[in-house]
Amino acid sequence: DIQMTQSPSSLSAFVGDRVTIACRASQGIRNDLAWYQQKSGKAPKRLIYSASILQDGVPSRFSGSGSGTEFTLTISSLQPEDFATYYCVQHNNYPVTFGGGTKVEIK
Amino acid sequence: EVQLVESGGGLVQPGGSLRLSCAASGFTFSDHFMDWVRQAPGKGLEWVGRPRNKGRSDTTEYATSMKGRVIISRDDSKNSLYLQMNSLKMEDTAVYFCVRVSNSGSYSFDYWGQGTLVSVSS
Numbered sequence: 001d002i003q004m005t006q007s008p009s010s011l012s013a014f015v016g017d018r019v020t021i022a023c024r025a026s027q028g029i030r031n032d033l034a035w036y037q038q039k040s041g042k043a044p045k046r047l048i049y050s051a052s053i054l055q056d057g058v059p060s061r062f063s064g065s066g067s068g069t070e071f072t073l074t075i076s077s078l079q080p081e082d083f084a085t086y087y088c089v090q091h092n093n094y095p096v097t098f099g100g101g102t103k104v105e106i107k
Numbered sequence: 108e109v110q111l112v113e114s115g116g117g118l119v120q121p122g123g124s125l126r127l128s129c130a131a132s133g134f135t136f137s138d139h140f141m142d143w144v145r146q147a148p149g150k151g152l153e154w155v156g157r158p159r160n161k162g163r164s165d166t167t168e169y170a171t172s173m174k175g176r177v178i179i180s181r182d183d184s185k186n187s188l189y190l191q192m193n194s195l196k197m198e199d200t201a202v203y204f205c206v207r208v209s210n211s212g213s214y215s216f217d218y219w220g221q222g223t224l225v226s227v228s229s
Contacts, residue, residue, distance in 0.1 A: 001171055034215035036152075043204060043219035044152065050213045087152055091214045094168045096142070096154040 006099030023088035032092035116223030129205030140208035
């Protein structure tokens with residue numbers, strides 16, 4: 001199975017901060033990676049797919065980059081509604097595997 | 108509008124069985140892979156599996172941790188996805204989400220249901 005390692009597992013930041021979340025795959029997955037945002041008690045919402053393509057309707061402060069084994073999700077200016085848990089997931093190979101999540105909290 | 112509605116969750120004793128259903132609408136069901144994803148209380152997301160599409164030679168794929176205890180199937184005539192879980196353990200307690208797999212270049216999950224809670228407890 002491909003292991004997806006997300007870091008950090010949690011972070012505290014101020015509104016307006018630039019935030020970066022990393023995701024590392026245990027083997028190359030090309031750009032077969034997506035990022036999801038999940039708020040408490042809700043289903044996850046896709047933010048980014050194919051590593052860097054912004055989902056329709058998602059604010060442009062979100063961006064994704066990377067290919068192969070190293071990926072990042074960046075929030076250029078953190079907003080109050082962005083406090084949530086973020087997950088990466090690879091769909092290059094079965095089984096599909098998720099990162100452990102990054103909880104973004106208010107400082 | 109794409110809608111995915113799960114049902115069938117509830118309280119079950121360890122060793123028991125449960126069958127979850129997902130009713131899909133608002134899109135051509137047979138055009139998409141459909142998966143199950145679960146989330147234990149306070150934990151991260153875990154992929155459960157993906158059923159064989161009718162008329163295709165794809166195999167049914169399962170998470171390593173679920174193999175042998177679950178059967179995922181679909182009925183394209185009913186726009187429905189199913190998850191049969193057997194020999195349930197307390198660690199199977201989770202919200203189970205039905206998810207649609209995008210078919211436009213990326214095979215990521217583009218729509219999620221609201222989830223159904225399965226609680227395994229004596």
